[in-house]
Structure formats: C-alpha cells, structure tokens
Amino acid sequence: xxxxxxxxxxxxxxxxxxxxxxxxxxxxxxxxxxxxxxxxxxxxxxxxxxxxxxxxxxxxxxxxxxxxxxxxxxxxxxxxxxxxxxxxxxxxxxxxxxxxxxxxxxxxxxxxxxxxxxxxxxxxxxxxxxxxxxxxxxxxxxxxxxxxxxxxxxxxxxxxxxxxxxxxxxxxxxxxxxxxxxxxxxxxxxxxxxxxxxxxxxxxxxxxxxxxxxxxxxxxxxxxxxxxxxxxxxxxxxxxxxxxxxxxxxxxxxxxxxxxxxxxx
Amino acid sequence: xxxxxxxxxxxxxxxxxxxxxxxxxxxxxxxxxxxxxxxxxxxxxxxxxxxxxxxxxxxxxxxxxxxxxxxxxxxxxxxxxxxxxxxxxxxxxxxxxxxxxxxxxxxxxxxxxxxxxxxxxxxxxxxxxxxxxxxxxxxxxxxxxxxxxxxxxxxxxxxxxxxxxxxxxxxxxxxxxxxxxxxxxxxxxxxxxxxxxxxxxxxxxxxxxxxxxxxxxxxxxxxxxxxxxxxxxxxxxxxxxxxxxxxxxxxxxxxxxxxxxxxxxxxxxxxxxxxxxxxxxxxxxxxxxxxxxxxxxxxxxxxxxxxxxxxxxxxxxxxxxxxxxxxxxxxxxxxxxxxxxxxxxxxxxxxxxxxxxxxxxxxxxxxxxxxxxxxxxxxxxxxxxxxxxxxxxxx
Numbered sequence: 001x002x003x004x005x006x007x008x009x010x011x012x013x014x015x016x017x018x019x020x021x022x023x024x025x026x027x028x029x030x031x032x033x034x035x036x037x038x039x040x041x042x043x044x045x046x047x048x049x050x051x052x053x054x055x056x057x058x059x060x061x062x063x064x065x066x067x068x069x070x071x072x073x074x075x076x077x078x079x080x081x082x083x084x085x086x087x088x089x090x091x092x093x094x095x096x097x098x099x100x101x102x103x104x105x106x107x108x109x110x111x112x113x114x115x116x117x118x119x120x121x122x123x124x125x126x127x128x129x130x131x132x133x134x135x136x137x138x139x140x141x142x143x144x145x146x147x148x149x150x151x152x153x154x155x156x157x158x159x160x161x162x163x164x165x166x167x168x169x170x171x172x173x174x175x176x177x178x179x180x181x182x183x184x185x186x187x188x189x190x191x192x193x194x195x196x197x198x199x200x201x202x203x204x205x206x207x208x209x210x211x212x213x214x215x216x217x218x219x220x221x222x223x224x225x226x227x228x229x230x231x232x233x234x235x236x237x238x239x240x241x242x243x244x245x246x247x248x249x250x251x252x253x254x255x256x257x258x259x260x261x262x263x264x265x
Numbered sequence: 266x267x268x269x270x271x272x273x274x275x276x277x278x279x280x281x282x283x284x285x286x287x288x289x290x291x292x293x294x295x296x297x298x299x300x301x302x303x304x305x306x307x308x309x310x311x312x313x314x315x316x317x318x319x320x321x322x323x324x325x326x327x328x329x330x331x332x333x334x335x336x337x338x339x340x341x342x343x344x345x346x347x348x349x350x351x352x353x354x355x356x357x358x359x360x361x362x363x364x365x366x367x368x369x370x371x372x373x374x375x376x377x378x379x380x381x382x383x384x385x386x387x388x389x390x391x392x393x394x395x396x397x398x399x400x401x402x403x404x405x406x407x408x409x410x411x412x413x414x415x416x417x418x419x420x421x422x423x424x425x426x427x428x429x430x431x432x433x434x435x436x437x438x439x440x441x442x443x444x445x446x447x448x449x450x451x452x453x454x455x456x457x458x459x460x461x462x463x464x465x466x467x468x469x470x471x472x473x474x475x476x477x478x479x480x481x482x483x484x485x486x487x488x489x490x491x492x493x494x495x496x497x498x499x500x501x502x503x504x505x506x507x508x509x510x511x512x513x514x515x516x517x518x519x520x521x522x523x524x525x526x527x528x529x530x531x532x533x534x535x536x537x538x539x540x541x542x543x544x545x546x547x548x549x550x551x552x553x554x555x556x557x558x559x560x561x562x563x564x565x566x567x568x569x570x571x572x573x574x575x576x577x578x579x580x581x582x583x584x585x586x587x588x589x590x591x592x593x594x595x596x597x598x599x600x601x602x603x604x605x606x607x608x609x610x611x612x613x614x615x616x617x618x619x620x621x622x623x624x625x626x627x628x629x630x631x632x633x634x635x636x637x638x639x640x641x642x643x644x645x646x647x648x649x650x651x652x653x654x655x656x657x658x659x660x
Contacts (some may be wrong), residue, residue: 032268072287201295204325204347207287207338 001055001162003046004109006100007070008036009063010120023235038115040077041192045142045197046113047078048158053166055110056080060103062096064088068215075210076202082215083107085223089214092231095220096150097129102223104134109187111169113160116141116191137184139171141193143181148198159196188257270277271535275566280573281342288339289346295324295385296354304355305619307480307643311473313357314480315437318556324391326351326362328370334386336370341579342393342470345521345572354524356629357481359522364433365389372442372457375510376501381459385440399429399460399486400508406431407642407655409526410452410505414488423447423498425458425466425491431636435469438462442499443486444508456500457507470532471556477632479625509629513590516637520593521572523633524565526626527601530608531561538611548611557607572597588650599640602630642648 011017012032020027035043046057059074061067062085068234071082071132112134117124131138144159146152151167161170168185174193202210248254258264278286299317307314321327328336330344339347344366352359369390373381388394405411414427425445435441439462447454460467466489471482499507535558538549548554575593579585605627609616616623634640647655 069283069287072283076287076291095638201324202287202291203323203337204291204329204339204343206325207284207291208337208339212283 001049001053001111002058002107002109003050003055004060004104004107005039005042005046005074005110006036006114006126007039007043007059007061007067007074008115008118008120009033009061009067009070010036010118013037013119023237025236032071033066035073036115036118036120038117038119038192038194040073040115040199041194041196042072042113042115043077044158044197045077045158045190045192046111047200048156048197049111049160049162051156052158053162058083058107058109060085060100062087062091062099065183070213072207072210073202075213075215076207077200078206079213081213083218084158084215085218085220087220087227090229090233091227092229093123093125093129094230095132095225095227097126097228098225099135099223100126100130102225103170103218104130111187112136112189113142114189114191116193127189128135131189134187134189136154137162137186137188138190139169139173139182139184139188140191141174142171142190143174143179143193143195144172144197146197153198156197156200160190266495272532273564274562276574277566277569285338285343285346289350290345291528292324292326292350293346293353295320296350296358300354300358304358304480305622305625307357307627308355309322309479309619310448311475313361313437313478313482317358318361318392321362325390327392328366328374328390330366330384331370331374331386334374334382335390336374336386337390340556341517341576342573345518345576348522349516349525349572352522353529354525355480355625356523356526357478359519359525360433360478360481363515363522364398364617365396367518368398369438369440369442369513371514372398372502372511373459374498375509376457376499377459378496378500380496381499384458388439394439395434395437397432397434397441397484397486398482398508398511399432399435399441399443400512401431402428403430404618407639409444409508410455412444412446412452412455414443414463415449416445416447416449416456416458416493418495419492421495422492423458423495425460425488425493427488429486431472431482432469432486433478434482435486436471436482439467441469441486442511443463443488448594453504455504455507457502458493458605459497459499460486460488460491460493461497464491464493464548477628479628490531509587512637513585513587516594517585517631520590520597521576523597524568524572524629526630527561527565527568527604528624530605530623531558531565532603534558534608534611537615537621541613551606554611557566561604561607564604568597568600576610587646590652591638591646594638595640595643595647598630598633602627602634605630619654620636 012034015031018027050057057079059079060083061071114127168183173180228264325337332338354490373385416425420650441460443458443460447456467482468487471484538554539547541548571593609621609627614623649655
C-alpha cells in the first residue's frame with residue numbers, strides 16, 4: 001500500500017520562543033527547528049504499515065528550501081521519496097489542505113496520515129479539511145490500546161490495522177475518558193495523537209542513504225491552488241507573566257486566603 | 266536537546282555538512298532521552314548501561330567510521346560528533362564506543378584476515394558481540410614495549426601467558442585483541458591475538474573501587490597457558506606499530522569527544538549560576554563567576570575548532586600523525602578537565618553530589634587525562650617532534 005505523510009517544519013518545543021516587540025511574529029534568531037512531533041508519529045506509523053504490508057511512504061512538506069531538513073529527517077527514518085511544495089510566506093489551513101489535496105491526487109496513495117495538529121499554531125484543521133476535499137473517510141486522533149512500553153510497541157507493530165479484506169482500516173481513537181474504535185474504508189485520512197507510537201531514531205546509515213533519495217519540487221502555481229490567505233494573524237503576544245507567590249504566616253491565614261481570595265471552597 | 270546558542274558562538278555548526286549535523290542531532294536526542302535520565306544511577310551503582318548497546322547498534326554507532334561488514338561507513342568527523350554526544354552524557358558510554366569501534370573493530374578491520382573480519386565485525390557492529398583491547402600491563406603503561414605478555418608457537422596454536430590491566434569492557438567482552446611478544450622476541454615481535462571468551466586459562470576480573478568511569482566496566486585480564494589457534498592471530502601487522510596505530514585512531518576521536526563533557530559542564534554551570542541567588546542576585550551576575558564562564562566558553566570554542574580540524578585532516582588525508590593527535594588530545598582533555606573542576610566549584614556544595622553532573626564528568630576526565638597516552642606522554646611526543654630529541658629513552 002502507498003501511504004502519504006506530512007512533515008511540517010516547526011520551532012523546536014525546547015527553544016525559548018520570544019514574541020517580537022511589535023507583535024508581528026516571533027524572533028527567529030537562535031531558534032532551532034524540527035519536524036512537527038505529531039507528523040513524526042505519522043511517519044513512524046506509515047513506516048510500520050508499509051513494512052507489514054509492503055509499499056511506499058511519500059513524505060510532503062510545504063515551505064521554503066529549509067523544509068528539506070524535515071524531509072531528509074523523514075527520508076532518513078525510512079520514507080521512500082519526498083515532495084516539496086516550494087512556497088514562501090504565510091499559509092492558512094485551507095490553503096495547506098488544498099495543496100495537500102492536489103499532491104494526493106497526483107500521488108494517489110491509499111492512505112494519508114498526518115499529525116492531528118502542528119505544535120506551532122495548534123489549529124487541528126488540516127486533516128479534517130483534506131478528508132472533506134478528497135471525499136475520503138477520516139479518523140482523527142489515532143491512538144492504540146497497547147501501552148508505549150508494551151511488547152507490541154517494542155516490536156514496532158502498527159497501531160492502525162488493515163481489515164481482513166484489506167479494504168478498510170481499524171483505528172483506535174483517543175476520546176474524552178477513553179478510547180473508541182472505528183472502522184473506515186480506504187482510501188482514508190488519519191490524524192495521529194501522541195500515544196500512537198514512539199517514533200524511531202533515524203539510523204546513521206539511513207541519514208547517509210537519505211541523501212540520494214529523490215525530493216520532487218512542486219509549487220502552488222503548478223498545483224493550480226490559490227493560496228492567498230483568507231485568515232491573517234493580526235497580533236501575537238506572550239502570556240502574562242505569572243505573579244510571584246506569597247508566604248502565609250500560619251494555617252488559619254492559609255485557610256482564610258483559600259476561602260476568601262482563591263475561593264477554593 | 267537544549268544546546269544554547271552561546272555555546273556555538275563561532276558558528277562551528279556552519280563548518281559541518283547537513284548530514285553531519287543530522288547525525289549529531291540524532292545521537293544527541295538519543296542520549297537526552299535514553300541515557301541522561303539514568304546516568305546518575307549507573308555511576309552511583311557502578312554499572313554499565315548494557316541495555317543501550319543494542320539500541321546504539323541499531324543507530325549504527327559501532328564501527329561507524331569503518332566500511333563494509335555491517336558498518337555505517339561514516340566520515341571521521343561524523344564519528345567524532347557521535348562520540349562527543351556520548352561523552353556529553355558520560356565518558357563511560359563514550360569509552361565503550363571508542364573501545365568497541367577504534368580499539369577492537371578497527372584492528373580486525375585493518376589487520377585481520379578475511380575470515381576474522383567476517384566472523385567478528387558484523388556481530389560487533391550489531392552490538393551482539395563486545396570487544397576489548399589488551400595492551401597495558403600492571404608494570405607497563407606508557408612504555409608498552411616492555412610488556413611481559415608472551416606467546417609461544419606450539420603446532421597450529423600459540424600459548425599465551427601474562428596479564429593486562431585497566432581494560433575497558435574486559436569482563437563483558439566476547440573477544441579481546443591482546444598484544445603479546447612472540448617466541449621470546451623483543452618489541453618488534455609483538456603481534457595481536459584474538460582471545461575469545463571461555464578459552465581455557467583466560468579470565469577477566471572487574472576492577473572495583475574506581476572513583477572514575479564508574480558507569481563503565483574496567484578489568485584485569487589474565488592468561489595462563491591459553492591456547493589460541495594460529496587462525497586467531499592478526500596476520501597483517503607486527504611490532505608496536507600495530508597497537509600504536511589503533512591508539513592513534515582512537516585518540517583522534519577521543520580528543521574531539523571530550524569537548525562533549527566540557528559542554529555539559531559549561532551549560533550546566535551557566536544555568537545553575539543563573540538560578541542560584543546569593544546576596545540578592547544570581548551568582549552569574551558576579552564578576553568572579555562571569556570570568557569562569559568566559560574562560561570555559563573560550564576553551565570550548567578553541568577545543569572544538571582544534572578537534573574538528575584534526576578529524577577533517579584525517580578525512581582528507583586518510584590519516585593523522587601522532588603529533589597532530591597528541592596536540593589535540595593534550596589540549597582538549599586538559600581544558601575539559603579544568604572546565605569540569607571549575608564548573609564543580611560554581612555548583613558549590615551541590616557540585617559534590619551526583620545529583621548534578623560536573624563532579625561525575627570531573628572524575629571521569631581524570632581517567633581520560635591518563636588513558637590513551639597520558640598528558641605527559643603526549644607532551645613528550647610533541648617535544649620530540651619539535652626538537653628531534655627523544656626524551657623517552659632509558660637513562
């Protein structure tokens with residue numbers, strides 16, 4: 001089976017993010033970037049499925065040439081080929097989903113797996129839009145029953161399971177208060193939650209091999225997608241700094257504060 | 266990975282290729298996730314993290330700079346970057362990788378027969394077989410030519426007698442590359458023997474009571490009439506140049522790697538100094554602390570550039586001279602040790618516990634200062650290269 005996955009370039013969550021004084025964006029100096037962690041889980045899941053059922057994994061990223069770093073990361077993990085949609089500037093979720101739709105129509109995968117959201121703007125929309133545009137079934141927040149320290153996980157077994165007739169997919173979803181299992185027909189769009197798998201490290205020989213794997217270049221114009229944003233970010237601001245705590249003299253003073261100031265009871 | 270931008274003040278990253286950076290970052294995140302949370306306990310308990318061996322093998326760390334036989338075939342710079350990240354966690358883990366790769370796989374790769382390579386290298390690259398290297402003896406450290414371990418030819422076997430000391434991985438090794446004088450000869454008769462675990466008369470005993478490299482096994486190897494098949498002799502090298510070439514190979518990696526420990530100490534000390542408040546301000550705000558941190562950073566930048574140049578020379582020319590290696594090993598280990606000691610001081614009383622890393626790095630680096638050519642031996646190698654006069658000779 002052929003699987004298409006995404007690899008968005010995002011700020012390393014361990015970087016210190018500073019908002020520009022005018023609120024127009026974040027300060028790029030000194031920032032490190034990596035593949036969106038939810039997308040990395042998607043790549044891992046695709047590699048496990050393709051190992052179990054044979055097939056190719058195509059990884060897509062949209063952005064400037066910098067996104068080659070994230071594409072190379074996915075190729076080093078084991079993806080077969082990469083597609084780079086060359087674009088400079090802001091994109092909203094609709095535009096991203098439209099671009100992915102065109103790439104999917106070109107690549108014709110049986111399954112698309114992408115992160116449930118990217119950790120930079122936390123929108124959680126692209127997977128759902130994409131399924132709608134393609135008219136495919138969708139399963140969001142894919143997780144699994146087995147724990148991340150289980151033998152199934154250690155043996156790199158996929159959490160997404162093909163049905164017996166191989167025409168559908170069983171997906172365990174994380175929902176409030178538990179897990180729900182659903183079956184959807186292929187082709188499908190699946191978005192990944194955090195506990196679906198523990199992504200592998202790219203092997204060092206894999207990193208060297210990735211250098212010779214192909215990266216196909218596309219553009220929004222070539223895909224005939226109008227990417228003019230319908231949504232613009234007007235201002236960014238930091239959350240207010242936390243106020244320092246205070247020391248209370250004794251327990252009655254604490255109870256008094258909890259009751260009358262914090263309104264805890 | 267929380268590498269601070271200031272640590273790479275000179276943008277040494279720009280001197281690395283994208284794949285070298287990717288290799289470095291992969292090993293860095295492996296170390297951050299898989300070893301840093303547990304290293305303190307291993308050091309305290311005096312245990313080596315054997316569970317990491319198959320995982321490191323899966324990454325492709327062992328014999329990474331060798332070609333073929335299941336090895337990754339990376340550049341020496343990439344290999345050095347890998348070692349530097351392992352050293353950032355703990356010198357014990359880096360020592361394991363250095364011994365496995367440079368001191369055991371390398372001599373088999375360079376001097377072994379085809380059958381020996383086929384038999385050992387793929388298993389060692391896969392982490393299924395562990396190797397060690399026996400050169401140093403109880404009475405012969407800096408002066409290996411005086412070794413007393415001997416091998417006597419007996420039919421299609423050699424009979425090995427003697428002992429080796431301070432052998433990293435010794436008690437967990439499946440194979441030991443042991444250097445011995447052959448048939449009553451002098452240093453020029455020295456040959457390498459692949460002594461296998463379980464051969465009658467061969468024992469490896471762990472050395473206890475170390476204050477350094479506690480998360481690494483160090484052993485004494487004893488050979489009492491060990492019958493080693495002639496097929497286990499490394500056929501392609503004779504004399505001291507055999508073991509010395511292995512050391513030259515290993516030392517080049519180590520000279521670069523130790524900057525990992527220095528970086529860990531520097532970044533830890535800076536963070537600690539920023540959070541530790543005395544006299545109403547962070548101790549990082551005192552000039553005395555700032556001078557210490559400035560000295561550390563300055564030596565890290567210099568040491569990184571020196572180490573990178575050494576390994577680039579090795580990649581470009583296929584080898585580096587002992588003098589080139591000595592200058593870098595001598596400088597980098599000394600500055601790393603000094604940085605660890607000063608960092609230990611910045612941590613104050615907290616710095617003497619294993620809750621914080623600097624004292625562990627400091628104690629580890631005491632070994633690195635002495636092993637792989639003592640600081641003094643490297644001084645004499647340089648002295649000889651500069652003056653043409655050999656200060657090693659007997660009185």
